[in-house]
Amino acid sequence: MFKRLFGVLVVIVLLAAIALAADATRFFLSPLQNATGQLVMVESGMSFRSIARRLLDDDVIRHPREVHYLSAYARATGVANRIKAGEYAVPAHQTPAHLLELLVSGKTRQYRLTMVEGQRFSDFRAQLDKDDAIDHQLTGKSDADVMAAIGHAGEKPEGRFMPDTYLFPRGMTDTAFLKRAYDAMQTYLTKAWADRADDIAVDSPYDALILASIVEKETAVPAERTRISGVFTRRLKKGMLLQTDPTVIYGIKDYDGNIRRSDLRRDTPYNTYTRPGLPPTPIAMPSREAIHAALHPSSGDALYFVSRGDGSHVFSATLAEHNAAVDKYQRGS
Template identity: 40%
Template sequence: MKIRLPLLLLIVALAMTVTAAFLAGRWYLSQPIKPEATTPLLLDFKGGATARSVTNQVTVHFQSGHSAVSYRLSQIFADINHLQAGLYEIQGQQSWFDIWKMLNQGREKTFSVTLVEGLTLQQWLAQLSEQPYLIDKTSELNESELRQKLGIEEASAEGVLLPETYSYRAYTTDISILKQAYISMQNAVQHAWEERSDRCPVSSPYELLILASIIEKETGLADERPLVASVFANRLATGMRLQSDPTTIYGIDNFDGNLTRAHLREKTAYNTYRINGLPPTPIAMPGKASIEAAANPVRSPYYYFVADKSGGHVFSETLKEHQQAVRRYQLNQE
């Protein structure tokens, strides 16, 4: 049977129209939503939500395109039936294909929190309570309950969590982050303990953490940590008291920033001017560098150090030299 020319032309025209429509639809979905947009959309896609709600939120936020058109074309050309719940960050530079692929793969927005060395557990908890999209579960717990939740066997949660930057997804709990920090610290301190030198002055990994926390509070300079560690190692080896201000301060309730002679005379579990050896727990969260310094103090003749008001310290071998350094750097007496 011969096909008449007009009918053939009609078929060709229809095929070209369908092809053009197909290409136009795919082109539309492959274009950036609004490339000049600078404010992303945080799309909180919950279980039970629909693809239509996504197209509505995106077009309203970026004020671009038509929601119904975007939805219909997405039905035809994209997979919109296997979207995963989560919080997503959508940029104007993304296309509809990019958006559906992101939701299909569950590539949620990640947040991060940097838990800084030298801070205390309470300071960390306060910081975590202010993090966006992080569920607060710790404020309802006392210290004993918190240790139980984290699986902490040590006497205190202080000092047993590793300072680090931790990533999380929306609606993660602060307990989850602290569990990561505890496991990371266990690994870090075990490694340091196994690699410790014969100059390490403590007898257990937990004591290593206690000493590391004191070093962490005494100096923020990387090249000073092994020297500070050597001073404490020398003192512990000869039975001298550590006489560390940060430990004394940690044992003062509601410390107002002014360390007095009365504080130094008061006997508390943390006043290393009055007690022998280490305090019973760490006094802050030590970083890896301080842990390594505690495990491997350098060999030095120093037994004293005093802040030089430039961020560092002056180290002395004898009490006489130390007293001279105190007069010069603390009392401004030459």
């Protein structure tokens, strides 16, 4: 009787093992049941079982027993110790094998943030502070603290960061993001300075950055950048005041969108109507194209330019020609 009972139990255990093995095999060979793509966050230091439970919580896998299947497989194959932290976008209907390949690959979901050409650093910081994919460490800190945090204490931040669209994983710190943009600008500026033309009026890469920021703010027409740069280069060489409105605006606190005669007369470090040479810092984040223009000014005799009102400009070699263009396009006479 005991032998018969033992035999029955053995058969039951074997059948259960076979059924379990068949179920596990089905699980590994079949697509997951998530109908839509899921986002899964794998945090640094998580055990694989914790990761598997999170997959269950996020409905990537559907049954608690699949946590055990996945964990056992990951341990047996060595995958458990190769998972990389980050946020993953798990496509719908992936097999468990493909899911594990994704978690090992480190191909985390990428977010994007654009630093716009001509944007002020203060405006970009406000934009950065609102991005919920960023780990905010610098919010509320001074510009001096920010520059120290990225390893460039004592530098002014304006103009030091390359305008571009940056891809980054969730959890990147604002410190790391800004350091990346800073390094991108320095890399480009160093190369651009090495390739500069001979007839420029600036003496250092930083001065080129300042001039480029003015060029960036003066025109939105790509073909005009080198011509604008040419005008400012000739004025600097002749010792003429630059007399450029964007620098004046930069020096006005709480600028309301209107520049007045009194603003042009009010002396600030950025008023190029009252002070010779370049302002003390860039006035915006210049693009690669503006930096190239600052270091490759067009030749010619133009010393003045005025907006036509459509984004383009009229260039003049003499004050009389310039005044006539101002009358035509600005005063409507």
